[in-house]
Amino acid sequence: MEQLDLFKKLTDCNAVAGFEGPMTNLMNDYLEPISDDIVKDNTGSIFGKKGQGRHSIMLAGHLDEIGFMVTAITVDGFIRFTNLGYWWANVMLSQKVTITGSKGDVRGVIGGKPPHVLGVKEKELAAEVSNMFIDIGVNNRQEALDAGVRIGDPITPYSEFEVMTNPDYLLAKAWDNRFGCALAIEALRDNPDPHITIYSGAVTQEETLSRGAKTAAHKVKPSLAIALDVGICAKTPGMTGNAKMGDGPIIVLVDAWHIGHPTFRQFVTDIAEKHDIKIQFDYLTGGYTDAGHIAQSFDGIPAITIGVPTRYIHSNVSMMNRQDYNGALKLLNAVLAELTDDIVDQIIEQTY
Numbered sequence: 071m072e073q074l075d076l077f078k079k080l081t082d083c084n085a086v087a088g089f090e091g092p093m094t095n096l097m098n099d100y101l102e103p104i105s106d107d108i109v110k111d112n113t114g115s116i117f118g119k120k121g122q123g124r125h126s127i128m129l130a131g132h133l134d135e136i137g138f139m140v141t142a143i144t145v146d147g148f149i150r151f152t153n154l155g156y157w158w159a160n161v162m163l164s165q166k167v168t169i170t171g172s173k174g175d176v177r178g179v180i181g182g183k184p185p186h187v188l189g190v191k192e193k194e195l196a197a198e199v200s201n202m203f204i205d206i207g208v209n210n211r212q213e214a215l216d217a218g219v220r221i222g223d224p225i226t227p228y229s230e231f232e233v234m235t236n237p238d239y240l241l242a243k244a245w246d247n248r249f250g251c252a253l254a255i256e257a258l259r260d261n262p263d264p265h266i267t268i269y270s271g272a273v274t275q276e277e278t279l280s281r282g283a284k285t286a287a288h289k290v291k292p293s294l295a296i297a298l299d300v301g302i303c304a305k306t307p308g309m310t311g312n313a314k315m316g317d318g319p320i321i322v323l324v325d326a327w328h329i330g331h332p333t334f335r336q337f338v339t340d341i342a343e344k345h346d347i348k349i350q351f352d353y354l355t356g357g358y359t360d361a362g363h364i365a366q367s368f369d370g371i372p373a374i375t376i377g378v379p380t381r382y383i384h385s386n387v388s389m390m391n392r393q394d395y396n397g398a399l400k401l402l403n404a405v406l407a408e409l410t411d412d413i414v415d416q417i418i419e420q421t422y
Contacts, residue, residue, distance in 0.1 A: 082231055085134060088275060101118035118254075125415070126268070131271070134274060138154055140222060149206060163180055169206065176219055250272060288367060298377070302354070323352065334374050349401065
């Protein structure tokens with residue numbers, strides 16, 4: 071499996087929250103040849119299963135990316151829309167998008183006024199999604215309908231996968247969270263004979279309040295869980311924070327919905343130290359990962375989040391460092407190699 075090809079195929083796939091079918095199918099193509107079994111829930115979450123341990127671990131990326139949905143088509147053929155996931159409206163204007171219609175993909179651009187016609191007060195106003203529209207290059211509503219656009223169609227940000235000037239820096243539209251999908255695939259491939267059972271894959275609708283994590287946890291019923299998701303990169307002008315691109319994978323201490331299980335986190339931290347794997351710690355006060363809802367399932371599932379610092383998330387483009395990704399893969403493989411049923415018992419009992 072060529073890593074850059076894997077990255078390109080996963081990030082190029084259009085699958086916004088609630089419309090993850092293309093990613094479910096793509097993940098199935100990658101997971102089926104390296105799995106003992108494929109497990110799916112009714113929302114489209116998918117996992118490859120390996121091993122026959124008494125205990126199991128769930129490695130969960132998420133299939134969906136942020137996007138939009140068509141809510142209206144004007145008489146003049148412009149598309150009104152709503153968010154699927156959290157956007158800062160100021161990054162949206164003049165960005166290309168793809169509407170997945172009944173007759174195939176339709177390219178559009180989120181329209182905006184040129185600065186020449188803006189009044190002084192209008193220039194000071196923050197952008198609002200309710201005032202935005204998508205221009206698909208038609209004369210009227212009927213032409214939009216003839217192109218296959220309908221109310222309820224998903225809309226995906228458009229950006230191509232690219233290797234940057236420094237080849238460790240990779241640009242794509244959906245590292246949040248095709249990073250986690252790639253990591254789940256490669257970790258399952260690298261651990262053909264685990265001591266415990268591995269369920270490795272990705273869930274649906276994380277970007278819309280982590281809904282798929284609930285159904286997936288109910289389906290898999292894991293003993294432990296690791297959410298595989300991106301973190302926020304602090305190494306750009308004007309940013310503050312702990313995690314810097316190129317300094318290794320992140321272990322998330324706490325987010326808006328979840329406190330990382332301290333005993334499980336310490337086990338992973340000790341593994342990183344033992345294998346000389348460079349790691350970072352970070353926290354999120356205004357965001358969440360799937361670890362929160364997984365941790366609250368059944369009697370409580372010890373869960374943590376492992377990620378990588380990623381620039382410009384929740385926009386049309388994002389940037390990841392390949393060495394951070396490979397560090398996350400190395401860490402995950404080391405953890406899986408040392409997890410046994412007895413160690414899982416200790417983690418659950420918080421005696422590790």
